[in-house]
């Protein structure tokens with residue numbers, strides 16, 4: 436079934452690597468067939484925040500460090516890299532500029548895109564495994580009502596259907612002219 440408002444398909448933002456774009460730090464993708472299949476019903480809007488802030492491919496990998504409630508995104512081995520502010524600014528800007536979205540599917544465990552599964556390396560040693568990537572953090576703060584999910588969760592048919600129900604409901608609250 437094609438989910439449209441009037442003649443306009445509902446739009447869902449997606450971490451670009453999940454759609455097969457080779458934008459990861461090492462030049463690979465993380466194509467997720469379940470996520471890609473949503474294109475049969477919705478318009479998928481790919482976004483890669485690390486490319487968006489001007490990091491190319493390949494690029495040095497980054498990780499989250501410090502306070503799990505306000506971590507920094509720094510280079511894993513190149514310690515002078517710190518893209519914290521750039522990722523937060525890009526997230527806030529994307530929330531303003533991506534237009535009418537009815538949901539977002541984020542790549543789990545990413546220091547930029549994870550929602551609740553990203554490792555945060557603690558100052559005293561150890562790892563907190565429930566962190567949020569900085570792009571996702573800023574984007575979700577700016578659009579708190581938007582239905583969001585991590586890609587791994589969508590492998591569960593029940594959670595996928597629940598997410599899509601929320602997406603459709605969100606879309607139905609908008610008139611055709613606004614969509």
Ligand code: SF4
Nearest residue numbers: 451452483542545548
């Ligand atoms: S997880 Fe996010 S930042 Fe990393 S490659 Fe995918 S879209 Fe880009």
